């Protein structure tokens with residue numbers, strides 16, 4: 493769900509950083525071949541992710557929820573040549589699809605795919621990460637947030653997608669809506685971070701770690 497008038501959103505997208513031709517190709521392939529293309533982060537959010545990565549001078553990024561690789565490649569494109577992006581997905585069918593795009597990009601070698609349950613992978617990772625993008629199963633957002641927090645460097649950012657869940661967090665009636673509402677409440681009360689909940693697309697939480 494978008495909260496902004498569609499024409500206004502199109503105008504904002506047109507006047508923001510544009511996705512690369514390969515990222516556009518991922519978008520078009522996904523729309524044509526997947527019935528879950530609504531899960532794509534999209535151009536406007538992609539521009540936000542790229543800008544945030546550049547602003548924190550990210551050299552290591554962790555993504556939870558890869559899907560067909562749209563946001564992973566978007567962020568990898570602004571990493572330095574020796575930068576690294578680890579992206580996790582539980583669905584093993586996603587690996588070959590995402591790799592078919594990553595292998596065509598000069599930035600693909602920065603990306604490492606981990607196919608497994610995200611919480612298990614995170615336990616196995618060493619920090620520091622400059623940016624973590626949470627975009628997987630909604631009921632685990634708080635678990636992901638707490639699991640990655642020790643791995644995020646001071647000044648690093650945690651970004652979480654879909655935190656308004658089509659505005660259902662205002663009156664949560666489902667497990668996902670309750671989990672996301674609890675996540676938003678906990679992040680906004682967390683003294684380790686400064687945060688803003690942006691009403692971009694389905695809601696984007698941005699939290700910068702200010703101390704441990």
Ligand SMILES: C[S@@+](CC[C@H](N)C(=O)[O-])C[C@H]1O[C@@H](n2cnc3c(N)ncnc32)[C@H](O)[C@@H]1O
Pocket residue numbers: 531532533534556557558559560561562563564580581582583586608609610611627628629
């Ligand atoms: C919204 S999509 C990610 C979209 C992607 N960031 C993009 O912009 O194209 C969510 C992904 O999270 C994955 N996922 C769901 N539960 C997971 C889990 N427990 N561990 C790892 N990945 C999971 C799904 O398989 C799905 O591909």
